[in-house]
Amino acid sequence: MIKPEYRERLLAHIGRYVQLPAEEAEYFVSLVSHRSTTAREILLRQCDIANESYFVLEGCIRAYTLDNKADEHVMHLATNDWWITDMYSLITRKPGNYTIECLEASEVLVMPREKQWDIYDKYPRMERYFRVLMENAYVSTLQRIHDNLSLSAEERYLNFERKFPGLVHRIPNKHIASYIGVTPEFFSKMKKRMLKNS
Amino acid sequence: MIKPEYRERLLAHIGRYVQLPAEEAEYFVSLVSHRSTTAREILLRQCDIANESYFVLEGCIRAYTLDNKADEHVMHLATNDWWITDMYSLITRKPGNYTIECLEASEVLVMPREKQWDIYDKYPRMERYFRVLMENAYVSTLQRIHDNLSLSAEERYLNFERKFPGLVHRIPNKHIASYIGVTPEFFSKMKKRMLKNS
DNA sequence: CGTCTATTTGAATGTACTCAAAAGCGGTGG
DNA sequence: CCACCGCTTTTGAGTACATTCAAATAGACG
Numbered sequence: 262m263i264k265p266e267y268r269e270r271l272l273a274h275i276g277r278y279v280q281l282p283a284e285e286a287e288y289f290v291s292l293v294s295h296r297s298t299t300a301r302e303i304l305l306r307q308c309d310i311a312n313e314s315y316f317v318l319e320g321c322i323r324a325y326t327l328d329n330k331a332d333e334h335v336m337h338l339a340t341n342d343w344w345i346t347d348m349y350s351l352i353t354r355k356p357g358n359y360t361i362e363c364l365e366a367s368e369v370l371v372m373p374r375e376k377q378w379d380i381y382d383k384y385p386r387m388e389r390y391f392r393v394l395m396e397n398a399y400v401s402t403l404q405r406i407h408d409n410l411s412l413s414a415e416e417r418y419l420n421f422e423r424k425f426p427g428l429v430h431r432i433p434n435k436h437i438a439s440y441i442g443v444t445p446e447f448f449s450k451m452k453k454r455m456l457k458n459s
Numbered sequence: 460m461i462k463p464e465y466r467e468r469l470l471a472h473i474g475r476y477v478q479l480p481a482e483e484a485e486y487f488v489s490l491v492s493h494r495s496t497t498a499r500e501i502l503l504r505q506c507d508i509a510n511e512s513y514f515v516l517e518g519c520i521r522a523y524t525l526d527n528k529a530d531e532h533v534m535h536l537a538t539n540d541w542w543i544t545d546m547y548s549l550i551t552r553k554p555g556n557y558t559i560e561c562l563e564a565s566e567v568l569v570m571p572r573e574k575q576w577d578i579y580d581k582y583p584r585m586e587r588y589f590r591v592l593m594e595n596a597y598v599s600t601l602q603r604i605h606d607n608l609s610l611s612a613e614e615r616y617l618n619f620e621r622k623f624p625g626l627v628h629r630i631p632n633k634h635i636a637s638y639i640g641v642t643p644e645f646f647s648k649m650k651k652r653m654l655k656n657s
Numbered sequence: 658c659g660t661c662t663a664t665t666t667g668a669a670t671g672t673a674c675t676c677a678a679a680a681g682c683g684g685t686g687g
Numbered sequence: 688c689c690a691c692c693g694c695t696t697t698t699g700a701g702t703a704c705a706t707t708c709a710a711a712t713a714g715a716c717g
Contacts, residue, residue: 328605328610334605336604381587385583389586392593396550399546399593400547403546403547409607410532411526411527411530411532442607444705444707445664445665446665446706446708453665632695633696641674642674642675643695643697644675644697645672645673645674647695647696647698
């Protein structure tokens, strides 16, 4: 049984995107299970097929890829009330490129892929929920491309702080450097420079 | 009345993502209208609210933004059988940041936003079509972020040629430079270098 | 307390940019 | 059909932002 507080968190998230009759909402919540993780725990490995999505309640989780020089790139950071998964692998049923790792001990709700797909037929309004989620994820990813092209590293970092307040003090900074697209060394020098000029 | 060939093109596109009864497919096609455009014609201006999506049949259309230094960034290039719109503006009903411009005289099918939203209630399977489109758009946008972070400009250009075969000979190269994230000057030098080394 | 990882620092390097100017190209009108 | 005009592409020189590599320092965790 899922803690009522966590139930409410997920229901509130859904409610922000779509209106649901109580029956459907109950059914949706009945499909997820709760899971506690430790720091550094891996939820999905590169080359595995993603079978689940995770709704983050507490903690922080990253999804990263390796490029052909074996360098890591942090593609997603998820904290309170965000979904995280390897969408490519989830929709294609092929081995993915993402490793999903907990950066802190975390609490998540787990949605099995198969149940998610079943619900689309049973309750079409839930398909709308995920459509709208996808639309928003798509738009914010486009914004990230635009920012990478048009903003300086300092500006991207300021954006990051607005989007993830306080996260810089919770997780290794090299992951933040990777997320905004710079090396850890440059990130370190940049932060120092920003402090001096403020 | 839409040319049967164009009708088929749209139906085939839908068919790649979702199975539809003939009735629903007919209804869907009845919602779009055909439009011929000239080169340099603007379909949507920055700061206007997007009311339509465009399915490109012939020609080439770009969507670009301006950053705070008034530099253009080509966010989308659409050719045969791609949808293009300002998704942010379309879903939020707020003025957008994209200008959508035809780079060649083009043939498009126009889907009014309002009719698209209506159809979600009438035929839930169409909501699935757009959900799946969004999932794919999202995944390929993530891939673009990854490529921008991990590939050299040359590799990004080779990817571009694979994704848009022959387009380099059809449109001003400065747009391609912008799409892959380099200046026109650098793009020119890079192409020269690649020719020499091959 | 010791070990492992993360961060900082510095020097040298490189990739891509800016600015300016010349050359090329294409469309339009005379 | 040619000549012109405007836009695009090319070229070159100088520059900047960010990287790489190496090493020292700091911090976290068992």
